[in-house]
Amino acid sequence: MAGFNENMDALQQLLRRQDTWQGPGRGAAREEHRHTGFPALDRLLWQGGWPNQGLVELLCPLPCPSLLHLLLPLLRRREDGARIIANPPARPSATALKRAGLPLEQILVLQARERSTLLRACLEAASSDTLDSLVLWAPGGALPTGTLRRLHMAAQQGRCLFLLVRPRRASKQPSPAPLRLLLDVDQPGELSVTVGKQPGGRHGQQCRLVVLPEHLRHPPPPCATMATRTRRPETATAPSPLALPAPTSEVHP
Structure with missing residues (x-):
């Protein structure tokens, strides 16, 4: 009997660990969640939206500029x-972020030259209990499973939603992230989403999302004016509420 009690104590200690995932019991209530802003995606996710905390992997062909549009409702x-x-x-435009409705006083853009410095800063920030969410484009090279586990545990400790953007080839690597989504860009302003992994639900479900309105997905044809001595032909392009410009320049919508 003493051995049984010791085993039960050890089991309870294991279940209390933050890195132990427990499947939903019969009649168990779902955890709180955050709506994605896209009803089709909410229906795909077992919790009905993004989880409140922990690591989420977004696997897509990089740099995937449409990804930030997907995350606008969250941010x-x-x-x-x-x-x-x-x-x-690329450096987001502050003007574009403001026009997209993001609270600039709560937005921080983090850059670091060294991979180790970047990861350490994200780990400390995620575990600090001061962040609502963090989006990290993974630095070059594969991330060890141990690093992924530390990111997940830091996000759980700090009650932060940690969205890690990685290349599609990373889908072959096992990950402690409870939720993994595979993204494809079929057309400008559209994303195809496939559930690669999620707790309490099946994988393989798909949906297609329009993350930009029609008038912003397709720029109008070039509009040239009459060439004169004082005026040269101009080209009109559609504005974007959020642009990811080239790293050395800033594009304003």
Whole structure:
């Protein structure tokens, strides 16, 4: 009997660990979630939206500029806590972020030259209990499973939603992230989403999302004016509420 009690104590200690995932019991209530802003995606996810905390992997052909449009509803939530955009493929325009409705006073853009410095800063920020969410474009090279586990545990400790953007080839690597989504860009402003992994639900479900309105997905044809001595032909392009410009320049919508 003493041995049985010792085993039960050890089991309870294991279940209390933050890195232990427990499947839903019969009649168990689902955890709180955050709506994605896209009803089709909410229906795909077992919790009905993004989880409140922990690691989520978004696997897509990089740099995948449409990805930030997918995350706009999450980033512009009027909630306490800062939001970090870390290592984006290009510097977001502050004007574009503001026009998209993001609270600039809560947005931090994090860059670092050294991979180790970037990962350490994200780990400390995620575990600090001051962040609402963090989006990290993974630095070059494969991330060890141990690093992924530490990112997940840091996000759980700090009650932060940690969205890790990785290349599609990373789908072959096992991951501690409870939720993995595979993204494809079929057309400008559209994303095809496939559930690669999620707790309490099946994988393989798919949906297609329009993340930009029609008039922003397809720029109008070039519009040239009459050439004169004082005026040269001009080209009109459609504005974007959120542009991911080239790293050395900033594009305003």
